[in-house]
Amino acid sequence: MKFIFIVIQLILLSSWLNGYVLEAYVNSSSDDVEERLDDHSIYRDSSDLEFVYDEGRAQKVGIRFSSVEIPPDATVTKAYIQFTVDEAYSGQTNLVVVGEASANPSTYTSTAGDVTNRAETTSSVEWSSVPAWPTVDERGVDQRTPSLVDIVNELIGQSGWQSGNAMAFMIKAGADCTDSDCRRTAVSYDKDRYRVPVLHIEFTTPSYTFTKPKANYTFDECVWDGTQSEIKDSSGNGYSGQSVSASTPSTINTSADGVVHRYGDFSTDNTADFVELDPSSIDGLDDFTISLWYKTGSAATGSVQTLFDSQQSGKPQDQDYDMAELRISNNNQIVINLGDQSYYYIDMPSDINLIDNQWHHLVWRRSTDSGNNNCIFVDGKKIECINRTFVSTLGVSYFEMGQEMDGVPSSGGSFDLNQNFEGMIDEVKIYSKALEWREISDIYDNESLSNNYDGTKRVKTICLQAYSDYLFIDRNSATSANVLDNDIGRDISVISNTAPANGTLSGVDADGSYRYTPNGGFLGRDSFTYTIKDIEDNNSTATVFVSVVDSTLVAEYRFDECQFDNANGDDVIDNSLNRLNGSTYPTTDGVAKADSSNIICKGASFDGDDDYIEVADDPKLNITGSMSVSFWVYPQGDAMEQSYVEKYDNSSGWRVWYKKTWSFSTFSITDRIYFDLYIDGTREQVYIEDLENWLNNWHFITAVYKKDARMKLFIRDEVGNKVRSRINVSGDITTSNKPLIMGKNYQDKYYFEGKLDEVKIWSRALRRVQVVDIYTNESEKRDWYDDNKTRVCNVCQCNSLANKSMLIGLQSDFRNMSSGKDVLSILGDDFNATYGSDWKLWGRVYDISSSNSARYQALLDTDDLEFGKAYWLVNAMANDVNYSANLKTMDFNDTIRSYPACQSKNGKCILVDLVEPNGTDVGGPYIYTMASLPISKPIYLKDIRVVIDDEVYTPTEAEALGRLYNSTIWRYDQDGKNYTSLAPNTPGIPNTIEPCRGYWIELDKNSAGKDVKLLIPQE
Incomplete structure (x- = not known):
């Protein structure tokens, strides 16, 4: 086996804000030479470089840097050569620096005149009055050439220049440099390869498109x-992979806190x-780049740490046939x-320690175009390029990380315990080309900041997350559930929980099971929190x-809607779980809003001629057993008969109505309220007469049927006067297929003149104490079941300040309107002034060509307003203007109830789009979205959710996933000058979404092509 030790060629390459810094070092004895001018002899092994007299003989010095990775489109902003003093000299010295006019100069040979025979650049630099070099080994500002920017720009502007080519410079005598006093002496490569001349270049480049890897293993799996x-x-x-382990549970896995999110643990x-x-x-690659991060420490036991190895089938069982192997050896190789x-x-x-237990970025780049050139980069530094004869094309059958293979596993190959990797690996990428240095450098910088290789935010895998649970429970029951059912994590368990305020909790056990029982008589929202942990001792907390x-x-x-939109129907909102919305009639000039002097917030006003509200027949309304209906009535008309609420015909159903009738007890006309009910096909009736102060006062009416017991009728007025009536009756209610009607009867008679408020229907018989509680709560402006909190009324009118620009939102839904949603139709009657000069709207137009993907555009008065969009409203007039008073209140019943985040709001939410439908809305690193959250009451920002491709996240989670650029939402002040940052995790008044306001929401580039919406719960 051959062992070839490669001497170091250190080329420092690093990127900086808006540019790059490159330092190229002389890395060969033949790359810094001296040529004697009297005989043109070449000295390639001198221990120093004399500028420009040596032993009384003039000379010209050539210095070559073999691999200068500057792309042709770069703009050089700074350039110089740094020397180290070899001998102390202080005489007057004037020099000239030129470049070699070649796009890729070759190394110097021993051929006479090989320096002077080379062409010089047009650009040159006078290095006049070179400062004294009095101290050996000094390496500072005085040992730097003047700026070489013009020379370097000329060199990279040559035809044929490409990143990675060589660049050469020559130093010769300047003016009056005629004897041995004109001399400075620098260290050469042959004297000390670590103190060689260094070419320092700073440059910028235009933006470019990152190369997409052939394979990208982030190791972010949970x-x-x-x-x-x-x-x-x-x-x-x-090109997926899998882990292999002989242990259960596996001793190789992923863990948190890698370079970017999670990492592979090979320790x-x-x-x-x-x-x-x-x-x-x-397999099959010629040129390639392999990029990865690793971390290991001195405690690792083997002198060889194999990061990856690959083998080809059919080769002998010997590591000499490794197709591509990368390892750390002897701690510093x-x-x-x-x-x-x-x-x-x-x-x-x-200055590089490979086993310091810190993350290091390691890149292996191979280019066959430059003669099997293989370069190693560590942490932004190009360490070495070696040019040897290697296999031309990779033939790989097995590719494994963490072990060194002596032969292929299928043919009896084995691993060596002394050569396995003990540490962490992250962000493994394989490219089918040799990447330019600037891209390698940018990958290093981007991933160092925990971003993707191309600078976008990582969409992080959620490996431990306790998700909030939303339960509905009847007031008379208890429920058992498990908080872990929708949580994710490895080996998770519950470690703590808080207690609910309005119920009792059995548990929560470590396995997540619990039982909740509400306190007697409680209605409303209760909650408790719990905390889970996983195998890595990470914690996550959620709320039930x-x-x-x-x-x-x-x-x-x-009847708290801002207005009834009679023309569109379905505009009377049912606030129960059943969503039995109603419609107002007639379709023009129908039931009006009662804006003041109501029981709670707004009410419904009927003219006594043709106004009424109708709710379509529904099985939920067809109650056969016990039932109750309650409402407040404010009579203003003196008609003989008036119908308040009914689901009735001449043979079935029920009704509550008014009639003037003859009283035999007083021998006069008297007011009488009836409760009619068909029981087993027979009409039963209970009534109350001799009503005091009936006209122009509020009265609370409750009609009750307790199955197989009795019918009861209760009436209370605002000052507490009360009467009731009852009869005994039994049987089932005969249901009617007629609609539920308020304000008239089913025969279009008995039209009511006056106001109604707070109409409710139950499928149970209210007890008298419950009737009293409802009366008390509602008379004190509270919800019928809540004795602690006053109801917050809708904001139905917005205000535009004089001579101000405001970012506004509109509390209305334009999605289902076929017409009348243009600027003038919505706001023209409010401003009643000239559009374009007195007032104007500006919208945000999304444009992929701009840096943040957006610009502003003035709206025409005929442009339609879009649901969910905010607008800049410019009021150029001298007076404030109230607007939006004629807008229909948002109906929160249009969202699927399956979103858990809506469950605590009775399944009532709306969705607001944050991106354009064409998928080209994000061209820069982020996009500022002007959003309107069409609400009529303030809500906490923490209650809003972000829906990404139908998955629901909190704002903070969406930011962590790289979808929101910032989880903060910005609300501009009414003067349009200053803004307030709303914190998503902090409750309280300062962090609320308010009606009438527009908001800035910043999306990340990762949102491009995604369906991103805001889920807004009912206020």
């Missing part, structure tokens, strides 16, 4: 267990564990073998939201 194809190739080419010292990659990923039965050892410079509901609530009409 677990390796030996499953076929478990190790994914993210290039899309399908166990044995010959049984390794990773088997698809040999097709490397990189070793390669490329099918030619020889190992090549590459020494590291003193328990909605304790009254499952017997069939329908609830609060």
Whole structure:
């Protein structure tokens, strides 16, 4: 076996902000030479370089740098050659530096005149009055040439220049440099190869497209267990792999905190564990680049650490036939073998420690175009390029990481315990070409910042995540569940939990099981948190939201919408779980909003002529057993008969209605409220008469049927006066197929004049104490079941400040409108001024050609407004303007209930698109999206979710996955000048999404081509 030790050629290459820094070193005895001008003899092995007199004889010095990786399109911003003092001299010295006018100069030969015979560049630099070099081994500013920018730009501008070519310079006498006093002496390669002349170049390049790897193994899988194809190739080419382990559980696996996300853990010292990659990923390659990160320490037991090895079938069982092998040897050498039965050892410079237990980026680049040139890069430094005769094309049947193969496994090959790898490996990429240095450097920089090789954010695999649970439970029951059912992680268990505030909790056990029981009489939202851990002792915490509901609530009409859009129907929102929305009639000039003096927030106002609300017949409304209906009524008309609420006809159903009738007890006309109910086909009736202060006052009416017991009717007014009536009755309710109607009867008679509010229907019989509780809560502006919190009313009117620009959102849904959603139709009647001069809207237009993929564009007054988009509203007038008062309130019932994040809000959410449908909305590294969250009440940012291709994440999770560029959302102040950053994980008033406002949301480039939406729960 041959052992060939390669001497070092250190070429420092590193990228910096907006540019690159390159330092190329002389790496051969024939690359720094002196030519005597009297006889043109060439000295290639001198121990120093004299500029430009040696022993009284004038000379010209040639210096060649064999591999200068600057692309032809680069712009050089800084360039010089750095020397080290070999002998101290201080005499007056004037020199001239020129370049060799060749696109790829050859190394110097011993042929007489080989320096002076070479063509010089047009550009030259006078190095006049060279500072004294008084100190041997000094290497500082005084030992640098003046700027060589013009020379270098001329050299790379030559026809035939390409990255990696050689670049040569010549130093000759300048003005008045005629004797031995004109002299400076520098260290040459033959004196000390570590203090040779260095070419320092700084340059920028235009942007370029990163090369896509043939195979890309990120090792981001949560677990390796030996499953076929478990190790994914993210290039899309399908070159998957799998782990191999003789142990259960496996001693080779992935772990957190790699260079980019997770890494492969090869730290166990044995010959049984390794990773088997698809040999097709490397088989048949001539040129290639293999990039990976590794980490190992001095505690590793073997003097040889094999990162990967490959074999070809049919070869003898001898490592000399390794097709491609990369290893670390003797702690400070990189070793390669490329099918030619020889190992090549590459020494590291003193500032690189290969086994310091730190992550190192290692790249092996092979180019057959430059004569089987193989280069090794470590942490942005080009360490060595060797030019030897290797196998021309790789023929690979087995490709394994972590072990050195002595022959192919299928033919009895074995592993060597002293040569297995003990450490970590991450981000393995195989390219079917020799990458330019700048791309290798950029890959190093990008991955050092935990990004993908091309600088985009990594979409991270979630390996431990406790996901919040959303439960609905009836107030009279308990539930058993398991918090781990939707959580992910390896060997996860519950380690702690908090207690709910309004219930009792049995558990939570380590296996995640628990039982929750609500406190007696509680309705509303309860919660508790729990924390899980995985095998790596990582923790994750989530919340279990328990909605304790009254499952017997069939329908609830609060009438809090900003307006009834009679023309479009389905505009009266049912706030129960059943979504039995209603429609207002007639379709023009129908039921109006009662904006003030209502029980809670808004109400419904009926004109007594032709106004009514209708809810289509539904099986949920056809109650046969016990039932209750409650509502508030404000009578304003004096008609003889008026219908309030009914699902009724002449032979079935129920109704609550009003009639003026003759009272035999008072011998006068009296007000009477009836509750009619068909039981087993027979109409039963209970009523209350002699009502006090009936007109122009609010009254609370509750009608109750307790199956096989009695019918009851309760009436209370605002000041607490109460009356009730009851009769005994039994049987089943005869259901009606008529719609639920408010404001008239089924025969288009008995139209009601006045206001209704808070209409509710239950499939149970309310007890008297419950009727009192509902009355008390609602009369004090609270929800019927909540005695602690005042209801927050919808914001139905927005304000545009005079002479200000504001980022606004609109609380309305334009998706189902066929017309009337243009600028003037929506806002024209509010501003009542000239569009374009007095007021104007600007939108965000997405443009792939711009750096952040967007620009602004003024809207025409005929342009349609888009759902979910925010706009800059410019009010150039001297007065404030109120707008949006005529917009229909968002209906949160249009989203599939299956999204768990909506469950705590009774399944009521809306979705807002954040990207354009054509998939070309992100051209730069990120995109600023102006979004409108069409809400009418404030909501916490922490309650919003990001939906990516139908998967739901919190804003923080979406940022970690590389979809949101920043999980913060920005809200501009009303003056349009300053903005507030909303923190997604912090509750409280400052971190709320507010009505009428537009928001900036920043998406990452990784969102391109994805369906990204915001999931907004009902307020």
